Amino acid sequence: xxxxxxxxxxxxxxxxxxxxxxxxxxxxxxxxxxxxxxxxxxxxxxxxxxxxxxxxxxxxxxxxxxxxxxxxxxxxxxxxxxxxxxxxxxxxxxxxxxxxxxxxxxxxxxxxxxxxxxxxxxxxxxxxxxxxxxxxxxxxxxxxxxxxxxxxxxxxxxxxxxxxxxxxxxxxxxxxxxxxxxxxxxxxxxxxxxxxxxxxxxxxxxxxxxxxxxxxxxxxxxxxxxxxxxxxxxxxxxxxxxxxxxxxxxxxxxxxxxxxxxxxxxxxxxxxxxxxxxxxxxxxxxxxxxxxxxxxxxxxxxxxxxxxxxxxxxxxxxxxxxxxxxxxxxxxxxxxxxxxxxxxxxxxxxxxxxxxxxxxxxxxxxxxxxxxxxxxxxxxxxxxxxxxxxxxxxxxxxxxxxxxxxxxxxxxx
Amino acid sequence: xxxxxxxxxxxxxxxxxxxxxxxxxxxxxxxxxxxxxxxxxxxxxxxxxxxxxxxxxxxxxxxxxxxxxxxxxxxxxxxxxxxxxxxxxxx
Ligand code: HEM
Ligand code: SF4
Numbered sequence: 245x246x247x248x249x250x251x252x253x254x255x256x257x258x259x260x261x262x263x264x265x266x267x268x269x270x271x272x273x274x275x276x277x278x279x280x281x282x283x284x285x286x287x288x289x290x291x292x293x294x295x296x297x298x299x300x301x302x303x304x305x306x307x308x309x310x311x312x313x314x315x316x317x318x319x320x321x322x323x324x325x326x327x328x329x330x331x332x333x334x335x336x337x338x339x340x341x342x343x344x345x346x347x348x349x350x351x352x353x354x355x356x357x358x359x360x361x362x363x364x365x366x367x368x369x370x371x372x373x374x375x376x377x378x379x380x381x382x383x384x385x386x387x388x389x390x391x392x393x394x395x396x397x398x399x400x401x402x403x404x405x406x407x408x409x410x411x412x413x414x415x416x417x418x419x420x421x422x423x424x425x426x427x428x429x430x431x432x433x434x435x436x437x438x439x440x441x442x443x444x445x446x447x448x449x450x451x452x453x454x455x456x457x458x459x460x461x462x463x464x465x466x467x468x469x470x471x472x473x474x475x476x477x478x479x480x481x482x483x484x485x486x487x488x489x490x491x492x493x494x495x496x497x498x499x500x501x502x503x504x505x506x507x508x509x510x511x512x513x514x515x516x517x518x519x520x521x522x523x524x525x526x527x528x529x530x531x532x533x534x535x536x537x538x539x540x541x542x543x544x545x546x547x548x549x550x551x552x553x554x555x556x557x558x559x560x561x562x563x564x565x566x567x568x569x570x571x572x573x574x575x576x577x578x579x580x581x582x583x584x585x586x587x588x589x590x591x592x593x594x595x596x597x598x599x600x601x602x603x604x605x606x607x608x609x610x611x612x613x614x615x616x617x618x619x620x621x622x623x624x625x626x627x628x629x630x631x632x633x634x635x636x637x638x639x640x641x642x643x644x645x646x647x648x649x650x651x652x653x654x655x656x657x
Numbered sequence: 658x659x660x661x662x663x664x665x666x667x668x669x670x671x672x673x674x675x676x677x678x679x680x681x682x683x684x685x686x687x688x689x690x691x692x693x694x695x696x697x698x699x700x701x702x703x704x705x706x707x708x709x710x711x712x713x714x715x716x717x718x719x720x721x722x723x724x725x726x727x728x729x730x731x732x733x734x735x736x737x738x739x740x741x742x743x744x745x746x747x748x
Contacts, residue, residue: 312724355681362682362700370684594689595720605683605722 261297264290264568265328265544268643271636272511273585274544274572278302282577287557290568298326298566299559300545302573304580304597306557310569311602315552318604320348322549326566328646334442341488347496347604354603357481357489360474361607364413364467370610373409377615380408381622389626394633394656401623402505402653403429405615406498413611414493415466416455423451428498449487452494456486467493497608503542503649504612505619510639510653511536511587512620513632518589523624532589533616538596539587541572542648546600571597572648629657671711671728673718673735677701679725686717686726693717702726709735 266275281288286303301307310316319325320343331339342348346357363369384401391400407424411417416424430444456468460483463469468490475481481489512519522532548567553560561567575596576584599606606612624630632639633654640651682700686693693713695703702725711728718726729736 312722355678358681359700362680363698364700365682365684366696366700367684367687368696594685594716599683601722603681603723605681605685607682610684610688 261289261291264292264298264300264326265644265646266290268641268648271639271641271643272514272539272587274541274570274576278570278573278576282573285557287559287561292326292328292566292568293330294327296324296326296566298324298547298568299561300568300570301557302570302577303557304574304577307569307571307574307597308601310548310554310556310567311597311600311604313554314351315550315554316567317350317549317551318348319350319549320344324564324566325549326547326568328545328547328568332438332442334446339445339491341484342492342495343488344485345489345492346607347492351603358603358607360471360478360480361467364470365607365610367610370614373412373611374614374618376412377405377409377618378622380405381618385622385626394654397509397653397655398502398506398650399652401619402502402509402650405505405619406501409501409611409615410494410497413466414455414468414490415459415464420451423448424494424498428495428502448494449491452490453487456483456490460486493608496606497611499647499649500542501612501615503647504537504540504616506650506653507540507542507648508533508536508616508620509623509630509655510632510636510650511539512624513630513655514636515587518587519624521589522620523628526621528589529617529621530613531592531594533613533620534594534596535587535589535591536616537598538575538581538591538593540648541575541596541598543598543600544572544646544648545570571600627657630655631657671730673704673709673711673714674727674729675702675704675735675737676725676727676740677738678740679723681723681725683722685720685722689720690714690717704735704737707735 262277266277268275270276281300281302286306287299287301289297290300291297301310346354349357381401384404388395388400403425404421407421411421411424427444427448430440459468459472463472471486471489475486512522518532522528545568548569550561550563550565550567552563575581575598578584581591581593581596599609633656639653642649642651680701682696684696686702687696690713693705693709694717695705697703714726714728718728
């Protein structure tokens, strides 16, 4: 590990930096500290779990500007990249290949990889997925209606829907859907030990390796199969990179969408006037989903590293300094979203940063939108009397996790 | 300000510039302004028609995360650039 002299000097002269991630206190609002930081210290020092210092950026304009600044790197292997969750060395090895794919690349490496994939993620392709998503959602709701009350909506709906979508997209055997659900679930739950988590991450790595090997032997007509064929024509990936990319697609689209499903349902149930708007006017659902994405911003903050000195928010970030760009704070910046704390499905704002911004902006965003629209519409149409089976405040929200969500969402009707 | 905000440009003649080499296929343009933008099979932005009233394009320009859509001053008519930008690097 390299020692960053700027940090050492700054820490000594300015005293303690607050810990990051900053926990939420209200289940429906980002960390309360963000309000004061946006007003008074929009770029300020925080300490991540492994002890490193980083700059937390909280204003919309600054976050957006840095995400398009070529001096800001997403390199997952930079020693100063501020990791928001402690990882074991083995887990780090398991995810190393992910860092060599898409999400950890800067230009000029990022563009060619991204371009190999975007044909599978156009708006048109997302629309073509709708019948499949609808079928999955219908099956889940059939099972919910046939089963006992109350039911945990995370297990019954929020996990199976994105799992089914991703298995279809990647061309995985349908039976393997359960493995994805189990391993993601293990990654998410706080009650799971670091060893168990490491074991599931190793299992997933081994599974994806077998999957990619099978596609290499016999490329099928799905995203991974097409990638293997394209890669023969224009070699960009070795086997390990393909595995990393497949892991990224599996993980990036799963937890995030599952979280948005359970939080979105909770958010609409707790705001009956807003729910009435979307159930009364199916055309309002598209923008309601945008507002739910903004309101909950499940990806709270993402790490970057400055590769040159950058002036931002009244401070000079030095080359080599770690950055944490908070989408959750940016999306509640009242300079851009008046009354940001109000869930307003009529807001009509598409310029939120729930999917990020810049070259890494979520590749699966249109699939995610399709899933969320179909889930909310189908659920509230088919179970109009849906309500929470427990008090909202007592529900197991993942308040300290960098990907916000719910472990369990008991509902009845 | 560094980089600048293309939406802030107030010149009397502004032009929509489409750099397909920068497009990362997020689809924000197609989603927000479907009568002006489309995506090709390979996932990159397409302009459906010309000429373009730049007012019409403003929302998409603001939403585009990659810099592939810009408003530039002083030229007339949209410019579609099919050059692959990656060799030069992005920025
Ligand atoms: C509501 C659901 C989702 C949310 C909130 C979300 C959020 C995000 C965010 C914030 C980023 C930016 C990462 C960065 O800047 O470093 C991102 C990137 C990404 N997302 Fe999503 N995502 C969602 C669903 C999906 C789905 C369904 C897929 C795939 C099927 C997906 C695949 C990806 C990939 C591959 C990237 C990396 C793109 C790149 O680096 O070029 N996501 N997502
Ligand atoms: S919004 Fe920009 S990056 Fe996204 S598809 Fe349109 S032009 Fe390409």
